Amino acid sequence: xxxxSGGFNICKTYPCSQxxxxxxxxxxxxxxxxxxxxxxxxKAGVVKHGVGKWRTILKDPEFSGVLYLRSNVDLKDKWRNxxxxxxGWSSREKSRLAIRRVHQAPKHDENPFAVPPFTPxxxxxVDVKPIQxxxxxxxxxxxxxxIVRLDNLIMExxxxxxxxxxxxxxTIAAFIEDQYWAPPDFKRLxxxxxxxxxxxxxxxxxxxxxxxxxxxx
Amino acid sequence: xxxxSGGFNICKTYPCSQxxxxxxxxxxxxxxxxxxxxxxxxKAGVVKHGVGKWRTILKDPEFSGVLYLRSNVDLKDKWRNxxxxxxGWSSREKSRLAIRRVHQAPKHDENPFAVPPFTPxxxxxVDVKPIQxxxxxxxxxxxxxxIVRLDNLIMExxxxxxxxxxxxxxTIAAFIEDQYWAPPDFKRLxxxxxxxxxxxxxxxxxxxxxxxxxxxx
DNA sequence: CCCTAGGGCTAGGGTTTT
DNA sequence: TAAAACCCTAGCCCTAGG
Numbered sequence: 001x002x003x004x005s006g007g008f009n010i011c012k013t014y015p016c017s018q019x020x021x022x023x024x025x026x027x028x029x030x031x032x033x034x035x036x037x038x039x040x041x042x043k044a045g046v047v048k049h050g051v052g053k054w055r056t057i058l059k060d061p062e063f064s065g066v067l068y069l070r071s072n073v074d075l076k077d078k079w080r081n082x083x084x085x086x087x088g089w090s091s092r093e094k095s096r097l098a099i100r101r102v103h104q105a106p107k108h109d110e111n112p113f114a115v116p117p118f119t120p121x122x123x124x125x126v127d128v129k130p131i132q133x134x135x136x137x138x139x140x141x142x143x144x145x146x147i148v149r150l151d152n153l154i155m156e157x158x159x160x161x162x163x164x165x166x167x168x169x170x171t172i173a174a175f176i177e178d179q180y181w182a183p184p185d186f187k188r189l190x191x192x193x194x195x196x197x198x199x200x201x202x203x204x205x206x207x208x209x210x211x212x213x214x215x216x217x
Numbered sequence: 218x219x220x221x222s223g224g225f226n227i228c229k230t231y232p233c234s235q236x237x238x239x240x241x242x243x244x245x246x247x248x249x250x251x252x253x254x255x256x257x258x259x260k261a262g263v264v265k266h267g268v269g270k271w272r273t274i275l276k277d278p279e280f281s282g283v284l285y286l287r288s289n290v291d292l293k294d295k296w297r298n299x300x301x302x303x304x305g306w307s308s309r310e311k312s313r314l315a316i317r318r319v320h321q322a323p324k325h326d327e328n329p330f331a332v333p334p335f336t337p338x339x340x341x342x343v344d345v346k347p348i349q350x351x352x353x354x355x356x357x358x359x360x361x362x363x364i365v366r367l368d369n370l371i372m373e374x375x376x377x378x379x380x381x382x383x384x385x386x387x388t389i390a391a392f393i394e395d396q397y398w399a400p401p402d403f404k405r406l407x408x409x410x411x412x413x414x415x416x417x418x419x420x421x422x423x424x425x426x427x428x429x430x431x432x433x434x
Numbered sequence: 435c436c437c438t439a440g441g442g443c444t445a446g447g448g449t450t451t452t
Numbered sequence: 453t454a455a456a457a458c459c460c461t462a463g464c465c466c467t468a469g470g
């Protein structure tokens with residue numbers, strides 16, 4: 001190659017974590033496989049801060065201790081992988097899911113996607129406890145519980161499903177139940193929530209069936 | 218199919234707070250991709266009013282018809298993207314380029330960046346003419362030439378080539394000449410520049426032959 | 435308050451590695 | 453071939469400074 005005769009080269013100093021990982025790769029470091037601790041922290045982070053809040057999760061002292069080797073992009077990519085594994089539902093399989101989903105017990109077996117169990121608390125807030133994957137490593141300070149708004153779960157469901165024409169209650173419920181553990185009266189809760197969100201303008205009902213979500217409507 | 222049964226969907230209306238904008242993206246609102254008309258208008262606007270006059274361009278009746286969906290910040294961001302495209306190559310193409318580069322006539326790649334007039338300043342400026350690609354789209358009034366800092370070209374060459382051990386003068390020259398039209402005395406200019414950059418610490422010489430570039434050295 | 439410059443972030447498509 | 457890990461970049465956000 002050209003390099004034999006000597007020449008100029010870039011001195012790599014990287015301000016950005018994403019690039020440092022690429023540097024690692026260039027230097028022959030192996031791919032960093034995700035540990036179950038990291039995975040658990042990521043899931044807990046998503047429960048706490050929401051999907052897409054990668055930098056926020058990373059900066060949260062609750063998770064930074066575990067995830068300090070990862071970048072926000074790493075988090076995003078890992079979440080994508082987990083999501084794919086958890087719900088292989090390509091748009092065609094969604095309907096199947098919606099149908100058979102209703103009578104399924106929450107399963108903790110093969111599903112690597114965290115099933116943060118959640119319990120209702122008041123009309124608008126849902127108390128969620130991240131699942132403990134490997135209890136001894138995750139340095140949570142006691143029996144801390146993160147709080148998640150049912151709003152967000154609904155939004156996540158609709159966003160993830162991306163169904164043209166919108167998602168109906170059954171599908172949304174199925175999605176949430178599949179991703180999270182839901183209490184027995186969840187269906188009723190969801191109905192009430194959807195009704196409320198529609199009433200206050202955050203969801204819009206289309207032709208009596210379809211609804212459009214508007215966050216601050 | 219599935220959507221026939223109705224459902225919920227995300228509504229992409231814009232509230233105003235910062236939260237809302239981030240939610241917006243989360244909610245699946247598509248990014249507004251730039252059309253070629255908008256791009257052309259932006260370029261023409263820059264030719265007419267100059268780089269950095271985003272609000273002025275936006276208000277110009279000549280362009281407002283096309284750009285009315287964009288903000289001044291959008292213009293700025295798009296211009297930055299275009300500049301990146303013009304100056305650097307996607308790293309994926311870099312290797313390809315580095316390999317087949319030597320025995321190839323200057324070829325028109327996809328470069329859509331259209332020759333904005335920069336402001337030259339002094340000794341470390343070189344007159345370089347990027348290769349013209351899509352002439353019909355760019356509404357430029359004539360054969361303008363862009364002025365580019367030789368520093369940047371050198372850095373770009375080294376960065377792009379990514380040769381382990383560094384790049385030598387010949388390779389750098391070949392790279393630049395391949396991508397730009399260079400004046401007859403370019404070799405001499407390059408030598409002087411490399412010497413200067415080494416002297417002032419921006420390039421580091423390794424064992425009399427290899428040099429390491431330190432951006433902010 | 436508006437503007438610009440520039441750093442940063444996310445989503446999503448691609449690529450590389452296993 | 454597929455999955456996991458990682459890369460690249462368009463478009464957009466945030467902040468500082470004028």
